[in-house]
Amino acid sequence: MTEPAVTARAFFEKARGGQLTAIRCGSCGELAMPPKELCPNCHAHQWQPVALTGDGTIASFTVIRVAPRAHAADVPYAVAVVRLKEGVSVLGRIVDIPLEKLAIGLAVRFRPLIGKDLTTSVGFGPT
Numbered sequence: 001m002t003e004p005a006v007t008a009r010a011f012f013e014k015a016r017g018g019q020l021t022a023i024r025c026g027s028c029g030e031l032a033m034p035p036k037e038l039c040p041n042c043h044a045h046q047w048q049p050v051a052l053t054g055d056g057t058i059a060s061f062t063v064i065r066v067a068p069r070a071h072a073a074d075v076p077y078a079v080a081v082v083r084l085k086e087g088v089s090v091l092g093r094i095v096d097i098p099l100e101k102l103a104i105g106l107a108v109r110f111r112p113l114i115g116k117d118l119t120t121s122v123g124f125g126p127t
């Protein structure tokens with residue numbers, strides 16, 4: 001078994017620097033992120049890394065009012081599925097957008113969220 005073109009570790013290291021990366025299937029052209037082992041569309045294993053702009057629109061969102069203990073101090077906050085310009089969707093936390101302004105189709109831009117434990121997660125804020 002060969003290494004994926006973009007490992008989860010590399011994905012989050014790049015995300016930390018503000019760069020979202022997807023992988024494109026060399027066989028059928030399907031985009032995927034975060035990295036997967038096999039193309040869910042054609043089951044090929046020919047991933048090529050693709051840099052994403054980080055611009056997208058909200059496809060759906062949920063306001064979290066009761067959170068796991070680690071995030072309890074942050075409620076309420078929103079998580080959204082964001083459809084990126086390149087056509088791939090990703091789940092991220094919404095920051096710096098008032099909850100009442102959230103709407104399907106709202107334009108957002110990727111930003112890395114660095115946690116207290118220095119882990120990186122995917123966030124989206126205003127464009």
Ligand SMILES: [Zn+2]
Binds near residue numbers: 027028039040041042
């Ligand atoms: Zn494919």
